[in-house]
Amino acid sequence: MTSSLTGDPVTDQLLPIALQMIWAVREQDPAAVADLFAAAEEVAGDPVTAARGLAVVACALCPDDLRASQALAWLANPREYHRLIVSGVDSVTAGVLASQMPREEVA
Numbered sequence: 001m002t003s004s005l006t007g008d009p010v011t012d013q014l015l016p017i018a019l020q021m022i023w024a025v026r027e028q029d030p031a032a033v034a035d036l037f038a039a040a041e042e043v044a045g046d047p048v049t050a051a052r053g054l055a056v057v058a059c060a061l062c063p064d065d066l067r068a069s070q071a072l073a074w075l076a077n078p079r080e081y082h083r084l085i086v087s088g089v090d091s092v093t094a095g096v097l098a099s100q101m102p103r104e105e106v107a
Contacts, residue, residue, distance in 0.1 A: 011057050013043045014050070018057040028078060066092065073099040 006012050017040050024032035040050035062071065073095035074081035080101045084094035 006057065006060070010044055010049070011053050014040055014053045014057050017043065018054050018061065021054065022058075022061070026074065026078070026082070063092075070095065077101050077103045079103075 004012050006015060017036050021033060021036045024036060037047075037050065037054075040054050041047050044050035044053050070092060074091070076099035078098070080103075081094050081098035084097055085091065089097065
């Protein structure tokens with residue numbers, strides 16, 4: 001018998017999809033995000049239940065002691081954020097450091 005991580009069978013099934021979606025968003029991959037929404041809809045049975053379930057799981061995954069500006073700091077420089085993450089820097093620190101670096105313009 002397996003135990004529930006979230007306390008609900010639907011959100012238990014949505015959790016791995018939400019974790020994949022976090023990285024798809026961070027990689028700025030809209031096709032992957034769309035595919036993951038489709039996977040969530042298959043699990044939940046309809047798009048509204050899927051979206052609500054993903055929102056609840058995503059909120060539960062967010063640290064409650066971060067300001068929005070800290071949690072979203074990676075958006076200031078996604079390339080630098082990714083480089084820092086790959087080098088082993090934790091996500092909060094990587095976001096803050098990346099936001100302090102000049103953003104590279106993509107040619």
